[in-house]
Amino acid sequence: MDGIVTYESSSSDDEIPKQDTAPTQLLKSSLIKSIDVAPVVEHKDEFLSLVPVDPQSHELIHNPTYEELFAPSFGPVNPFKSEKQLAPKNTLTGYVEEAHVNKFAFENQHRTFMTYGYAEDPSVEGGADRRLVGETESMTENEGKTAFEKRQKRKGDLRKRDSNWDPTSEDYTGPWAKYKDEVTVSVPSEEDRVYLEAYLAKKASKRKVVEEAPIEEKSTLHIPTPYDYQVS
Template identity: 35%
Template sequence: FAFSYALDPSVDTHQASSNTYIGAVDEAEKNKGLTVFETGHKKSEKRKKLKGGDAGEIDNFLGPWAKYVDEKDVAKPSEDEQKELDEITAKRQKKGRNEEDAPADEKTILHVKDMYDYQGRSYLHVPQDVGINLRSADAPDKCYLPKKQIHVWSGHTKGVSAIRLFPSSGHLLLSCSMDCKIKLWEVYGERRCIRTFIGHSKAVRDICFNNTGTQFLSAAYDRYLKLWDSETGQCISRFTNRKVPYCVKFNPDEDKQNLFVAGMSDKKIVQWDIRTGEVVQEYDRHLGAVNTITFVDENRRFVSTSDDKSLRVWEWDIPVDFKYIAEPSMHSMPAVTLSPNGKWLACQSMDNQILIFGAQNRFRLNKKKVFKGHMVAGYACQVDFSPDMSYVVSGDADGKLNIWDWKTTKLYHRIKAHDKVCISALWHPHETSKVITCGWDGQIKLWD
């Protein structure tokens, strides 16, 4: 069928005439009924190559690499093609410009009447009249199970993706949401919304306070990381490498508060210096998008997990992972939390379990401690520990808050917390039984 005609098999071949062909009969007549095996076309002459020097002279010898005599080096589009190409590029530039190049303008709304109290202290000041010492360095001696809901913070119009308590004191709560906004709430007193930070054009995925809580970073799907002033609400700087940041963390060391790392959609962990706005290091070993970064071992190292179902441990500022943990049986672990005593990493695994890895030197899986009984497949539900290490808490896909006993790994308690996914659960560091949850129903709840 190379020529689109064939002999009609139903006709006796001895009486072959033009009507014995089927298919493109006129083609058949033109080619005098030749078949593929006896084609009339002569093979064209072989293309001549440039002769190139003598094999003895290395520089001038072309040999088999020589070009053809009639070879064209440059292919230029015809006028019509050029027109079409110009239109396409113009469209592309137009499209790109709206989305990429203009970061959304930042603004902030203060929701409380007075920014400063009668002594000139802002809301970052740790309150001392809440019936509990928020400045103490010690965790409560014994924690208890939270039983009931005592407050709902509502104000986000779409799902809340992450919540973070103010460092060390926990008297403020920062939340980021799919409605592109970030909000700061009071945890004590009237529990008002204090400030809204507006400046991302797409859903905000992660937030992280610096050590003092004066600034925080936000990472969003508009591919920008932004540094904000917690007190004035001003956006101090923006960072982007044109990829989506999935998680962001300040280096917790006091002398490295100008450095932060972000796990990216293009498999890299990128380290920025806030003072210059430059990328100063890239950790590029993962084979999938990076979901979590957790500092361990007195902040000399950090652990990252990724869609490639592995867990990698890095020395700070050294771009090669010194430990790589991946078993055929392992699932992706999109949420990781370090225990209050710094010894364990709790990893939310996509096979509906929380796995515990040692966080100090061996990073071995602790096979005795596996927490299950909840449904989280497909959701990066944040895990947390009670400050005295007696309980493990986690949300799940059904919107429930699950509480396990750390020692026995028994599931003690389940509370229906949210209508949709309960994506995060935080145990207050100074309280015996207060847990804060947030969900994709847009609500943040306080349990006691």
């Protein structure tokens, strides 16, 4: 019995105390920021569907929005060009846009400008505002009227014409009659005539005159008689 007790006591002395194997829990604190390794990413459809528009292209293959069409251009800029040179333009002198203008209105302003030197500013679109550009003096003299509007006759228009409106007459002139006091033949003044004669004489003296001698036609006869070709 003593031996059994001794064995039990020795075995109990050799046992190693077991440690607590329960899993440790991390401390939670409001000062430590939590990290989400797989966050939810929100994407915007406007960035995925954005199609850039080439400002140099003359054709659109889709229907862009106003923001896409007039968005600022990105890319390298030439540092040696001025602000005017960098401005958008489709011609050498600037930017030309197509416009739908009435044919008569365009012809009216074109003839007014060619006749009087002024016309309406095409940049003013409708409304009561009417701005004229061109010669101010002619604008005041003609009261801003167009070429198709009636106006007061000028002093030169009051001159009488030697007209013949009879279509059966050989001397029919119609609206192309000359003025009665019109001078159709004019000669230079005495001073101009002397100058022209001196100029022409000086020009003729510098001109080299080459006298060509008349060409004499010659022929050589190799037979005794010029009439009998049978003689040898």
